[in-house]
Amino acid sequence: xxxxxxxxxxxxxxxxxxxxxxxxxxxxxxxxxxxxxxxxxxxxxxxxxxxxxxxxxxxxxxxxxxxxxxxxxxxxxxxxxxxxxxxxxxxxxxxxxxxxxxxxxxxxxxxxxxxxxxxxxxxxxxxxxxxxxxxxxxxxxxxxxxxxxxxxxxxxxxxxxxxxxxxxxxxxxxxxxxxxxxxxxxxxxxxxxxxxxxxxxxxxxxxxxxxxxxxxxxxxxxxxxxxxxxxxxxxxxxxxxxxxxxxxxxxxxxxxxxxxxxxxxxxxxxxxxxxxxxxxxxxxxxxxxxxxxxxxxxxxxxxxxxxxxxxxxxxxxxxxxxxxxxxxxxxxxxxxxxxxxxxxxxxxxxxxxxxxxxxxxxxxxxxxxxxxxxxxxxxxxxxxxxx
Numbered sequence: 161x162x163x164x165x166x167x168x169x170x171x172x173x174x175x176x177x178x179x180x181x182x183x184x185x186x187x188x189x190x191x192x193x194x195x196x197x198x199x200x201x202x203x204x205x206x207x208x209x210x211x212x213x214x215x216x217x218x219x220x221x222x223x224x225x226x227x228x229x230x231x232x233x234x235x236x237x238x239x240x241x242x243x244x245x246x247x248x249x250x251x252x253x254x255x256x257x258x259x260x261x262x263x264x265x266x267x268x269x270x271x272x273x274x275x276x277x278x279x280x281x282x283x284x285x286x287x288x289x290x291x292x293x294x295x296x297x298x299x300x301x302x303x304x305x306x307x308x309x310x311x312x313x314x315x316x317x318x319x320x321x322x323x324x325x326x327x328x329x330x331x332x333x334x335x336x337x338x339x340x341x342x343x344x345x346x347x348x349x350x351x352x353x354x355x356x357x358x359x360x361x362x363x364x365x366x367x368x369x370x371x372x373x374x375x376x377x378x379x380x381x382x383x384x385x386x387x388x389x390x391x392x393x394x395x396x397x398x399x400x401x402x403x404x405x406x407x408x409x410x411x412x413x414x415x416x417x418x419x420x421x422x423x424x425x426x427x428x429x430x431x432x433x434x435x436x437x438x439x440x441x442x443x444x445x446x447x448x449x450x451x452x453x454x455x456x457x458x459x460x461x462x463x464x465x466x467x468x469x470x471x472x473x474x475x476x477x478x479x480x481x482x483x484x485x486x487x488x489x490x491x492x493x494x495x496x497x498x499x500x501x502x503x504x505x506x507x508x509x510x511x512x513x514x515x516x517x518x519x520x521x522x523x524x525x526x527x528x529x530x531x532x533x534x535x536x537x538x539x540x541x542x543x544x545x546x547x
Contacts, residue, residue, distance in 0.1 A: 161494045166445050167413035169526050171203050173211040173536035175408040175500075179390050180215030182404035186371055187382045193219035193241065193364065195385035197227055202451075202523045203389055203409055204532045206234045211536070212388055213238055221383055225250055228259045241286055241323075243296065251275035251283070260284040260322055264296045269309055269319075276318040285310065286323035286362070287353065291345035292338050293329040303349055307356040314358070323362035323381075324350050331370040331377070332394050343377060368393040372403050390500070391519045395509050400500075407507060409523055410499030411530070414492050415464070416479065417443035427481050428473030433458055435472075440484040442469075444495045447478040451525035452497070453515035460514045461506035463496040465489045468506070498522070 161168065184192050194217035195201075200208035209220050209231060220240045222228045228242040229250075242254065243262035252275040254261055263269050263285045276283040287310060290297030298306050313319040326346050330336035346365050353360060363379040368387035370377045372394060386393050390407035392400050400407055421441050427433045435441075442464055448454045452475050460471040462482050469482040482495065496505040508519040515522070 161412055161414045161492075163492065165414065165531070166416070167411070167450070167530050168533045169202070169530050170410045170412070170533045170535055171207065172406070172408045172410075172500075173207060173534055175390050175406040175536070176203070176208055176211040176388060177215030177536075179388050179405050179408070180212050180217050180384075183368075183371055183382070183384050183387055184216050186403070187366070187378050188375070190378055191218045191362075191381040192216065193221045193381055193383040194388050195221040195383060196231070197221065197223035197385070198524050201386060201389050201520065202526045204534070205230060206236065207532075207534050208389070208408075209236055209238075217388075219381065219383075221385075225254060225259070229253065229257060232257045232259070243286075243288065247271065252278050255279040255281060255283045258284075260286055262286050262288050262296075262325070263306070263310070264288045264290070264298050265302070266306060266309060269306065269313065273313050273318045282317055282320045284322045285319050286325050286364075287321065287358075287360075289324065289326045289346065289349035291326040291342040291349065291365075293327050293342075295327070297326060300345065300349070303352055304356070307353045307358060311357045321353075321358045321360055323364060324353050324358075324360045325362075325364045325383075328365065328367055328370055328377070331367055331374060334373055334394075334397065339374065373397065386520050389523065391508055391523065393520075395519070399509070407498075407500045409508070409526075410505070411446075411497040411526060412499075413444050413446050413495050413497070415442045415489060415495055416445040416491065417441075418484070418489055418491050418493075426473075427483075428457075428476060430474060433473035433481075433483075435483065440486065440488055441472070442482045442484050442489060442493075442495065443479055444482060444497075445479050446497070446530070447476045447480060449477045449527060450530050451522075451527045452480065453511070453517065453522070453525070455517070456511060456515040460497070461510055463503065463505040465493065466504070468504070 194212035223244045241260040288297040364381040366377040366382040371382040425435045457474040472483040508522040512519040
């Protein structure tokens with residue numbers, strides 16, 4: 161940890177590259193869309209996107225249009241799909257920036273067609289079918305009307321139907337009955353689109369867990385999110401190394417205070433922790449404002465001085481305490497919250513278990529007060545950037 165730096169999330173760009181390559185091998189060499197929404201799950205959208213493309217990704221996926229436009233503003237020219245839109249969304253800007261648009265309902269198609277006419281060029285759309293997740297996507301009863309309208313818009317030259325896609329509800333639970341049902345529903349949706357005259361280039365359904373566990377779902381392209389960043393989406397089936405993945409982010413901080421405390425000394429709000437004996441307390445300058453889950457109070461693991469410690473008492477907004485026992489580290493020594501595990505440090509999955517959540521949330525919620533530092537070859541690895 162460089163002197164003067166409170167904390168940092170260090171991202172290994174080579175890990176992202178290698179993870180993408182490993183996922184493509186799992187997908188039989190099919191095209192891969194690297195999902196970089198939510199600031200690339202907290203890893204930094206633009207550096208992560210570039211590393212994923214260098215690792216073999218041919219597409220990028222974003223949730224909201226601001227993310228897609230941010231990629232374009234950074235000079236990223238790879239195909240980008242954006243899927244979460246609301247009425248009045250900047251569809252014309254998307255068309256003008258060569259951003260592919262997901263369409264789940266007739267209202268969206270109508271707005272996309274209007275935007276394409278204004279832009280003077282066709283919009284590239286991917287039709288999303290609700291095959292059982294129950295979030296976005298067109299219901300089966302409404303699908304024939306939507307695909308017919310898309311076909312008409314394609315005939316007039318205002319849209320180009322590039323893809324048909326959907327999303328799994330429980331691909332991370334092998335054998336879940338929804339998996340087979342969704343595969344059938346997706347094949348039916350594709351067949352109906354083709355029967356209406358559409359000729360989509362890409363049928364895509366597989367997310368990270370399906371890419372690892374369900375080869376029958378790979379179709380023409382896979383969409384991988386959390387696995388790109390080296391976190392197993394199916395921790396009960398295997399850790400990252402079991403799938404050839406490596407966690408890309410290490411979160412660490414410099415101890416802000418070290419002091420001796422007597423037995424029975426209360427620690428943090430509510431005194432939910434009291435020192436069992438004379439001990440040393442270390443102050444870690446990260447809290448729930450930085451994304452450290454308060455639910456991991458008295459449970460989150462931390463590596464200090466080569467030994468695993470546990471959060472002592474409640475995680476506060478900006479800081480938490482670890483009980484260091486009889487050890488005497490000094491102010492400024494490094495506390496590692498999570499990383500790949502190479503040095504015995506905890507992993508994001510261990511923090512997820514301590515907080516009763518999933519590792520996706522642990523890395524994604526690391527906030528803007530924590531600078532991202534990049535390691536590995538490439539222009540993004542030369543220093544630090546804000547998230």
